[in-house]
Amino acid sequence: MKILKINIMRGPNYWSVTRHKLIVMILDLGEMEESSSVELLGFNDRLDALLPNLKNYPGSKDKKGNFLSKVEKGLSMGKIIEHMALEIQTQAGMDVSFGRVESYGEEGVYNLVFAYMEEAVGKYAARAAVRICHSLIVGESYDLAKDIREMRELRQEVRLGPSTSSIIEEAVSRGIPWIRLNKYSLCQLGYGENQKRIQATITSETSNLAVEIACNKEDTKNLLERAEMPVPKGEILSKKSNLREIVEYLGFPLVTKPLDGNHGKGITINITNWEQALKGFKAAKEFSRLVIVEKQITGEDYRLLVINNKLVAAAKRTPAHVIGDGKQSIRDLIEEVNKDPGRGYGHEKNLTQITVNDLTKSIILAEGYTLDSVLKENEKLVLKDTANLSTGGTSEDVTDIVHPSNKFMAERISRIIGLDICGIDVMTADISNSLSETGGAVIEVNAGPGFRMHLSPTAGLPRNVAAHVIDKLFPSGSNGSIPIVAVTGTNGKTTTTRLIAHIAKQQGYKVGYTTSDGVYIQNRLLMEGDCTGPVSTAFVLKDPTVNFAVLECARGGLLRSGLGFGQCDTGIVTNVSEDHLGLKGIHTLEQLAKVKGIIPESVKQDGFAILNADDDLVYEMRKNVVSKVALFSMDENNPRIKEMQEEGGLTAVYENGYITICKGAWKLRVVKAVKVPLTFGGKAGFMIQNILPAVLTAYIHHMDLEDIKAALETFTPSPGQTPGRMNLFQFKDFQLLMDYAHNPSGMKALKAFTDKVDASVKVGIITGVGDRKKEDTVEIGRISAEMFDEIIIRQDEHLRGRTVEEIIGFLEEGIYSHDPQKKVTIIKDEKEAVTYAVQNAERGALIVICTEMIIVVTELIQELQVDGSDKQWDVEGKGISEASVNE
Numbered sequence: 001m002k003i004l005k006i007n008i009m010r011g012p013n014y015w016s017v018t019r020h021k022l023i024v025m026i027l028d029l030g031e032m033e034e035s036s037s038v039e040l041l042g043f044n045d046r047l048d049a050l051l052p053n054l055k056n057y058p059g060s061k062d063k064k065g066n067f068l069s070k071v072e073k074g075l076s077m078g079k080i081i082e083h084m085a086l087e088i089q090t091q092a093g094m095d096v097s098f099g100r101v102e103s104y105g106e107e108g109v110y111n112l113v114f115a116y117m118e119e120a121v122g123k124y125a126a127r128a129a130v131r132i133c134h135s136l137i138v139g140e141s142y143d144l145a146k147d148i149r150e151m152r153e154l155r156q157e158v159r160l161g162p163s164t165s166s167i168i169e170e171a172v173s174r175g176i177p178w179i180r181l182n183k184y185s186l187c188q189l190g191y192g193e194n195q196k197r198i199q200a201t202i203t204s205e206t207s208n209l210a211v212e213i214a215c216n217k218e219d220t221k222n223l224l225e226r227a228e229m230p231v232p233k234g235e236i237l238s239k240k241s242n243l244r245e246i247v248e249y250l251g252f253p254l255v256t257k258p259l260d261g262n263h264g265k266g267i268t269i270n271i272t273n274w275e276q277a278l279k280g281f282k283a284a285k286e287f288s289r290l291v292i293v294e295k296q297i298t299g300e301d302y303r304l305l306v307i308n309n310k311l312v313a314a315a316k317r318t319p320a321h322v323i324g325d326g327k328q329s330i331r332d333l334i335e336e337v338n339k340d341p342g343r344g345y346g347h348e349k350n351l352t353q354i355t356v357n358d359l360t361k362s363i364i365l366a367e368g369y370t371l372d373s374v375l376k377e378n379e380k381l382v383l384k385d386t387a388n389l390s391t392g393g394t395s396e397d398v399t400d401i402v403h404p405s406n407k408f409m410a411e412r413i414s415r416i417i418g419l420d421i422c423g424i425d426v427m428t429a430d431i432s433n434s435l436s437e438t439g440g441a442v443i444e445v446n447a448g449p450g451f452r453m454h455l456s457p458t459a460g461l462p463r464n465v466a467a468h469v470i471d472k473l474f475p476s477g478s479n480g481s482i483p484i485v486a487v488t489g490t491n492g493k494t495t496t497t498r499l500i501a502h503i504a505k506q507q508g509y510k511v512g513y514t515t516s517d518g519v520y521i522q523n524r525l526l527m528e529g530d531c532t533g534p535v536s537t538a539f540v541l542k543d544p545t546v547n548f549a550v551l552e553c554a555r556g557g558l559l560r561s562g563l564g565f566g567q568c569d570t571g572i573v574t575n576v577s578e579d580h581l582g583l584k585g586i587h588t589l590e591q592l593a594k595v596k597g598i599i600p601e602s603v604k605q606d607g608f609a610i611l612n613a614d615d616d617l618v619y620e621m622r623k624n625v626v627s628k629v630a631l632f633s634m635d636e637n638n639p640r641i642k643e644m645q646e647e648g649g650l651t652a653v654y655e656n657g658y659i660t661i662c663k664g665a666w667k668l669r670v671v672k673a674v675k676v677p678l679t680f681g682g683k684a685g686f687m688i689q690n691i692l693p694a695v696l697t698a699y700i701h702h703m704d705l706e707d708i709k710a711a712l713e714t715f716t717p718s719p720g721q722t723p724g725r726m727n728l729f730q731f732k733d734f735q736l737l738m739d740y741a742h743n744p745s746g747m748k749a750l751k752a753f754t755d756k757v758d759a760s761v762k763v764g765i766i767t768g769v770g771d772r773k774k775e776d777t778v779e780i781g782r783i784s785a786e787m788f789d790e791i792i793i794r795q796d797e798h799l800r801g802r803t804v805e806e807i808i809g810f811l812e813e814g815i816y817s818h819d820p821q822k823k824v825t826i827i828k829d830e831k832e833a834v835t836y837a838v839q840n841a842e843r844g845a846l847i848v849i850c851t852e853m854i855i856v857v858t859e860l861i862q863e864l865q866v867d868g869s870d871k872q873w874d875v876e877g878k879g880i881s882e883a884s885v886n887e
Contacts, residue, residue, distance in 0.1 A: 001134065002030060004026040006127075008119045023112075028109045029108050029110065046139065047136055051088075081133050093348045094118065096116060096117060105587040118154070118158050161200060163450050163466075177541075185199050201421045205472070206420050210417050214446060218259055218290070221292075224416065224442055230440065240281060252273070254271040254296055256281055258287035259291065268284070302428065305424075308471070317389075326376055329372050353392065355391075355392070390450075395453035401431065406434060413442065422445060451466065483569050484565060488596045489575045492686060493574050498725075533564070551565075556584075563602055567603065569603070570609075573609075576618055577589070579743040608627060629649070630649065633651070633692075634688065635654075641653060641662075654692065655667075659671055661705075671709045671713065676715075680753065685752055686749035686752070687726065724858075729861050733844070733845075737846065743772075743780070744779040759845055761790065769796065781810065783814075784815060791815060794829070808826060
């Protein structure tokens with residue numbers, strides 16, 4: 001068995017629009033293709049012994065039986081491995097259950113699809129499941145515990161902490177999108193200019209100065225003291241030589257802590273003698289140059305949480321401890337506490353397991369015990385010097401009993417320090433009484449306080465404190481999003497994307513858009529190359545200057561990672577035709593349509609899926625959407641359009657020479673096609689087809705018809721606005737047309753246009769691509785033979801799996817099947833082919849080059865214009881005169 005590829009889905013995808021977190025492992029079963037579990041001697045027994053919990057898995061979609069019963073009857077290795085990947089993740093603390101296995105379309109090769117919680121762990125599980133299966137097949141022992149341990153550690157390393165997770169979960173529940181910005185806890189909520197950021201419980205609205213104050217305990221204490229807040233008596237020192245004098249002045253018991261410390265690091269409490277004071281000083285010095293020595297306030301440890309200057313939760317914290325029974329050793333008591341199912345590794349559960357480290361041992365020793373000592377019955381032994389949950393502590397919610405004066409104090413402190421999210425540590429005998437009565441004090445003020453003690457207290461009511469954070473960041477129910485338009489299809493998606501972006505820009509929007517040429521932010525090219533995947537999408541959605549996104553979404557990114565967003569406002573499918581079939585497990589038009597269908601299926605319920613009514617596969621997509629549907633057609637009498645109009649729906653059609661929007665049966669004529677430069681006088685039908693969904697999108701987003709018309713009339717087919725899409729260059733005696741047509745359907749659309757152009761001779765510069773089916777390349781050759789009087793065959797720099805000879809042979813096969821006498825010249829280098837065609841052009845000729853190297857070829861053509869013509873590029877896109885087009 002061999003893993004060919006592991007893809008990680010991070011959004012709506014081919015396998016599930018609603019399950020965004022999926023691993024897709026492409027596995028070649030090799031010789032195991034012919035073997036089932038029942039045919040391998042001893043396999044089932046070894047599987048049951050290693051993974052007995054598989055008994056609990058359903059054996060089929062109807063939930064009848066169990067998985068191991070299916071194995072006993074004989075099951076494929078692919079299905080077994082998929083279930084193994086789910087089970088070992090579950091054992092590592094990540095409860096996942098969705099999975100499926102489907103043929104990749106090649107003999108013995110399968111897509112194994114299963115859910116994950118953390119992608120690094122999911123990827124590990126994929127590889128581990130294959131290793132486990134191999135060991136069971138050959139009868140070797142396997143250390144499953146090692147895998148589980150490594151997966152738990154990996155999860156702890158990469159997962160968001162409980163505080164961050166709670167904020168993200170609350171945001172998601174309100175429809176607020178989010179993006180993780182680094183491998184730690186920096187996250188973005190919302191998109192574009194409406195975004196907010198969080199890092200743990202620090203927000204983009206948290207004052208940097210307030211954080212600095214809170215992190216400096218001296219400044220904090222001074223501010224609070226001057227504001228008549230109860231704070232412990234203490235001093236700050238840097239040298240050990242001053243310690244004894246301060247200790248004698250304050251008197252025992254004492255607390256030492258680093259001035260710049262956090263999370264309880266370097267703190268020593270309950271200091272009752274000089275030796276302990278000295279050790280506490282040294283411990284604090286490891287974390288800060290300056291050390292605070294304070295009078296210890298006796299009582300209980302409380303955390304008051306203030307968000308947006310309002311007290312939202314309070315918890316009593318108890319350090320990790322054990323209680324003796326007169327029988328068991330301290331070591332055994334710790335092990336007993338850790339058996340609590342509510343305790344886990346790191347932050348994986350509500351409570352953290354108690355670890356025995358050097359600090360724990362020193363605390364035990366200070367009390368006159370060792371780990372082997374037996375405590376008296378009901379004797380309590382504290383094992384840590386702080387009450388943090390991360391060190392095994394517990395918490396009890398006391399929000400409802402906080403005395404009003406203590407609440408007022410906490411809310412006032414948040415304003416004094418200036419923190420929007422503020423954790424205040426208080427020591428007092430009873431939080432239900434005023435600190436002035438109990439003699440309690442404010443011990444510390446924390447920026448970025450942890451939420452876990454409030455979200456999942458050991459006792460008392462859980463508090464959804466994350467909701468208060470979201471209320472502050474997104475008041476009045478805002479979801480932080482921006483309008484998102486997603487465009488897909490086999491042909492025309494780039495032009496449609498650019499046209500929508502142009503219309504939106506004319507309306508005053510700050511537009512970010514992705515295309516197969518690059519990523520543009522407010523018409524500035526910031527990333528070059530094919531940028532139609534989720535990485536480019538995220539680039540736009542993360543940009544804080546963007547308030548309108550138009551995203552071209554191609555099949556490659558959809559299959560590799562899924563969509564780069566959860567939902568869009570408008571989803572467009574231009575068409576579906578044969579292109580790149582046979583790649584990445586997509587072998588049929590129906591499968592390709594399913595890939596493209598991810599876009600309309602991801603449209604919000606109140607949004608619009610805009611579908612091509614002239615394309616059967618695209619029209620069928622309407623059955624799977626949850627949104628509203630709008631249709632477009634080049635034929636106003638299309639029965640599908642008529643039916644939609646009778647139902648009062650929204651459509652766009654090409655009728656009587658007009659680009660028209662229809663609300664029900666009412667026509668709203670936008671503009672005559674001949675007045676739109678993109679249509680080349682109304683003769684480029686495929687361009688009109690691109691315009692229809694664009695004007696529908698603009699109308700849906702409440703743009704005025706006159707403004708849409710003005711935008712259409714100023715959008716020209718030029719290297720500046722539509723690079724590589726019907727770019728016409730005018731030379732002195734001939735014309736050159738550059739287009740991106742790269743598949744049979746694109747070539748047919750181009751032919752429909754060039755057939756209407758009068759020229760003394762039509763010369764085509766074409767190529768084939770190695771990662772397409774032979775039939776597609778042959779068809780490109782055949783269509784080219786119909787289009788052109790002469791053909792120049794060039795080659796792309798990257799052959800993508802085929803030899804030059806194979807590609808040329810396929811093209812020639814198609815060309816000569818139509819015309820055995822067709823003039824064909826082979827010039828492999830693209831720049832040489834273009835130069836040759838220009839230098840040998842006849843008067844009145846039309847040269848057509850189909851290319852993906854848009855920028856390179858454009859620059860070459862413009863150089864050739866300068867060298868050989870006294871007429872430069874016609875910026876109005878009107879190089880083809882009315883006389884040169886056949887009516």
